[in-house]
Amino acid sequence: MKNIVILISGSGSNMAAIVQAAQADHWDKRLDARISAVISNRPNALGLAFAKSQGIATAVVEHTAFATERQPREAFDAALMTTIDTYQPYLVVLAGFMRILTPGFVAHYAGRLVNIHPSLLPAFTGLHTHERALQAGCQFAGATVHRVTTELDHGEILAQAVVPVLAGDTAETLAERVLAQEHVMYPRVVAQLLTRG
Numbered sequence: 001m002k003n004i005v006i007l008i009s010g011s012g013s014n015m016a017a018i019v020q021a022a023q024a025d026h027w028d029k030r031l032d033a034r035i036s037a038v039i040s041n042r043p044n045a046l047g048l049a050f051a052k053s054q055g056i057a058t059a060v061v062e063h064t065a066f067a068t069e070r071q072p073r074e075a076f077d078a079a080l081m082t083t084i085d086t087y088q089p090y091l092v093v094l095a096g097f098m099r100i101l102t103p104g105f106v107a108h109y110a111g112r113l114v115n116i117h118p119s120l121l122p123a124f125t126g127l128h129t130h131e132r133a134l135q136a137g138c139q140f141a142g143a144t145v146h147r148v149t150t151e152l153d154h155g156e157i158l159a160q161a162v163v164p165v166l167a168g169d170t171a172e173t174l175a176e177r178v179l180a181q182e183h184v185m186y187p188r189v190v191a192q193l194l195t196r197g
Ligand code: GAR
Pocket: 008, 009, 010, 011, 012, 013, 014, 015, 095, 096, 097, 098, 116, 117, 118, 126, 143, 179, 182
């Protein structure tokens, strides 16, 4: 059985979309895969309750607990890796996981670590992507699923979803339109990775 571990920081709607796709499409039987755990760096992440309600194991590794250490990022990532590896993941899926990962973490999961980013990469890496797309006068926006490398929001592009920017759009309305497409795209890409590797 291929184990999928999903990392979240907030509402977890992409994680929920993947979980629902796995249920609806019977990934356990068709792809020999299951969502084994949902892990958050924030104890109050809304998505944790959803995961629990679906009978999925959850864990919290709080990044704030490492704030006093000399190398907090490395220490946090080491703790996170220990928790993730309990589930022997075939794939680690970042779904709104708002932490920059260390090279050691990325290397440890090389080839099995993917992320979704709310822009048409390579445009608008980093934060506030929708505001920046609107400010730049873009006529199209979207989201990208990519493999994770040590460079933030870079790495092989696996899929992109494109939406139009409409007159009167705010960052919120645009984010909503993009997010709806993320929910379609991300489960599809994960399913493809489970079949093709
Ligand atoms: C999504 O739009 C995702 O693309 C974005 O955060 C949102 C999470 O929503 N990710 C990033 O910005 C990563 N840098 P969700 O928690 O409801 O899935």
